[in-house]
Amino acid sequence: MVKGMLMEESGLLGRLRTELATMPVALQRVAEQILIAPEETARATIIDLAERAGTSTATVTRLCRVLGYRGYAQLRVAVATEIGRAAQARWDTDIDREIGPDDPLDHLLAVVASADARAIQDTAGQVDLGAVDRVAGAVARADRVDLFGLGSSGNAAREMAFRLERIRIPVWHRADPHTALTNAALLGPGDVAIGLSHSGRTREVIEVLAEAADHGALTVAVTSFRRSPLAEVADVVLTTAVQETTFRLAALSALHSQLLVLDLIYVAVAQRTYQRTTEAFEVTARAVDAHRLPDESARPARRPIKTTEGP
Structure with a gap:
């Protein structure tokens, strides 16, 4: 591709x-x-x-x-x-995305919801399904998957790592750039490195992906800019869209779009490992079951206490 x-x-x-x-x-x-x-x-x-x-x-x-x-x-x-x-x-394309100091909460809600919905829809519209299929297949087969991002992108990377761990994918996420670099140096053919950066210009993310590429790993960039330094060092580029509003600049608005792309990869991986994923869900659910409070709504209703009135 x-x-x-x-x-x-x-x-x-x-x-x-x-x-x-x-x-x-x-x-x-x-x-x-x-x-x-x-x-x-x-x-x-x-x-x-x-x-x-x-x-x-x-x-x-x-x-x-x-x-x-x-x-x-x-x-x-x-x-x-x-x-x-x-x-x-x-889509509410005409909504004013500027928020003033005295605007009521209903206006804030409309602006934020409209911006996020539009960004997600734009991302869904431009996603390269062939690239997602390639990445999902590689992740499902990989001996090791590394994820790296900083700031808001780091939050998306951390969430993806948690999801993949839950279905028994050998995945690493390191927030520290030096540790991420040493992890990338241990990758090889058959492994996958995914780097996240809205701008595609975060030096540390570029370095980690370049290091992984040097050792033969499949490199994946998740960025809003297809023509960016991060995209240039990646084998596969998955783009995201953003909608800025007051107080939420582009880098802060990219999280939902990044999660959409990563979630699509995660579900596609789960499809490919259906039996293993199903068993993993059952095992992990049982492990934490004792820590859940009982569902009061599922309890049978108490019978009323019968009383006998005297003569």
């Missing part, structure tokens, strides 16, 4: 929003016009879009190629597909 190629004809708008600031100026102008008026883009010719952006048709074609599309026609289909999916999901 070619790294850097967009495999799905969906999730385009989310990807443009995420990567806009990293694009060359000429490509930014085209991307901005697509984001400002996606419905019009779905109907416009390549000449129309170039004129709206104040650039040339060659620049529009260049943006299509950068995004992994063969040409403008394929990009238009992707835009139309995403518009239709957004309408079906009834």
Whole structure:
């Protein structure tokens, strides 16, 4: 599978929003016009879009190629597909994502819920299912799986490690960069290293993945930027989408999207190890059963005490 190629004809708008600031100026102008008026883009010719952006048709074609599309026609289909999916999901695309100091809680709830739902939907739209299938198969067969991320990405890595441990996958998660590097040096062919970084520019995560790659492990990058240093050192790239709001910048908003991608891998691994996973769940459930409080609702109702009235 070619790294850097967009495999799905969906999730385009989310990807443009995420990567806009990293694009060359000429490509930014085209991307901005697509984001400002996606419905019009779905109907416009390549000449129309170039004129709206104040650039040339060659620049529009260049943006299509950068995004992994063969040409403008394929990009238009992707835009139309995403518009239709957004309408079906009834996204609240017009909600103000700015939060003021005096805004009521119901507004905060609407903003946060809308942003998270949109980020998850954008991530689902752009996920490369072929890449997920490859990673899940490798994890299910691996002698060892290493996960590494820092900050919010570290929380996602820790959660994934817990889930894989629960189904008897030999997995390591180290929050310390030096320990993570020494772990990566012990990997080899047949092992898997997964590095998480929203920006794809976290030096420690890049170093860990590069070290694992040097020893022959399959390397997987989970990042919002397909053209990033982390993506360049990875065999497989899985992208996430984010929706910023006031007080929740991109790196803080990426957690839900990262968990979606990792959870998809986890469930696909559990499918491939169905018998072992089922047995592991039964064993672990019995181990902690004595520590659960009894379910009061499951108890039989007490019978009323009968009393005998005197004459």
